[in-house]
Amino acid sequence: MTEETAPRGIDPSLPSPARIYDAMLGGKDNYAADRQVVELLREMYPYAEATARENRAWLGRVVRHLVEEAGVRQFLDIGAGLPTQENVHQVAQAVDPGCRVMYVDNDPIVMTHGRALLAGAKNVTVAEGDLADVGTILERAREALDFTRPVAVLLSAVLHFFTDDQDPYRLVAQIREALPSGGYLAVSHGTSDIERDNSEALADAYSQRASSTLFLRDRAQVTAFFEGFDLIDPGVVYAGHWRPLPGVEPRPVEQAPVYAGLGRRP
Ligand SMILES: C[S@@+](CC[C@H](N)C(=O)[O-])C[C@H]1O[C@@H](n2cnc3c(N)ncnc32)[C@H](O)[C@@H]1O
Structure with a gap:
């Protein structure tokens, strides 16, 4: 994308989590300012992009698991990001074309690209929404x-774009209360459990430059998001270790410090 043609309301000089993540995944929907953050992160930690890819691979596995093993046919993907490869609706609808997906993100660039890319897709909705106002998201999702x-x-x-002061646990509890019995919550979250000093320096560098603060949590804090859910095996583990594909050796945890888990509302 070029800065000159940035859609109205989008500041290409202010790196955004959606565009930074897109750049990490090798996408084209990002600006020089986003790529500079990725370069900085890469200098501090050579596995920054590998971590993004490991997270994305987990997302694909958990969605496939939900459709194939748990029989779920509806997905509400909050903080969906820019369309990339293996989008949630593509993974789910490859198993059952009847799967319905609603994507929500608070970054207007996701709306612009999402709506264009998904124009022909069936059973897919894209909506702008802020997880901080999860009540409105849930209303629209209904x-x-x-x-x-x-x-x-x-x-x-x-x-991990929510500090404790913003009480993300309350927001997740609101989601839990909206879910029927047999509904699921899937969470992945960056952690500083590994190489704590370096991880926190990295989160600080990110937060100083990007439009959102990066707030890493430890395993217990990530597990606490599943209060009121039954954790599905193997529980909250490093994303690469969450039901890896047969024959695929997970990346060493030092190279992808992201926790992931899936819970079922009893
Ligand atoms: C790192 S990307 C993850 C994208 C995708 N969920 C994935 O895991 O591949 C984080 C996304 O969350 C979005 N986001 C950050 N804060 C948000 C908020 N308060 N409400 C909704 N979306 C948010 C960003 O715009 C970005 O697209």
């Missing part, structure tokens, strides 16, 4: 999804 049947809410690599 128009697109049937909350009397199982819905999986995906919070992949988004809760």
Whole structure:
């Protein structure tokens, strides 16, 4: 994308989590300012992009698991990010074309690209929304999804943009209360459990430059998001260790410090 043609309302000089992540995944929907952050992160930590890829691979595995093993056909993906490869609806609809997906993100660039890319897709909705106002997201989701049947809410690599002061646990509890019995919550979250000093320096560098603060949590703090859910095996583990594909050796945890888990509302 070029800065000159940036859509109205988008500041290409202020790196955004959606565009930084897109750059990390090798996408084209980002600006020089976003790529500079990626370069800085790469200098501090050579596995920054590998970490993003490991997270994205987990998201694909958990969605496939939900459709194939748990029988879920509806997904609410909050903090969905820019469309990339293996988008949630593509993974789910490859198994059952009847799967319904609602993507939500607070970055207007995701709306612009999402709506264009998904124009022809069936059973897919894209909406602008802020997880901080999860009540409004849930209200809109009820128009697109049937909350009397199982819905999986995906919070992949988004809760770490909330500090404890913003009380993300309360927001997740609101989601839990909206879910029917048999609904699911999938969470992935960056952690400083590994190389704590370097991880925190990295989070500080990110937060100083980007439009959102990066707030890493430890395993117990990530597990606490699943209060009121039954954790599905193997629980909250490093994303690469969450049901890896047969024959695929997970990346060493030092090279992808992201926790991931899936819970079912009893
Ligand atoms: C690192 S990307 C993750 C994308 C995708 N979920 C994945 O895991 O591949 C984080 C996304 O969360 C979005 N985001 C950050 N804070 C948000 C908020 N308060 N409400 C909704 N989306 C948010 C960003 O705009 C970005 O697109």
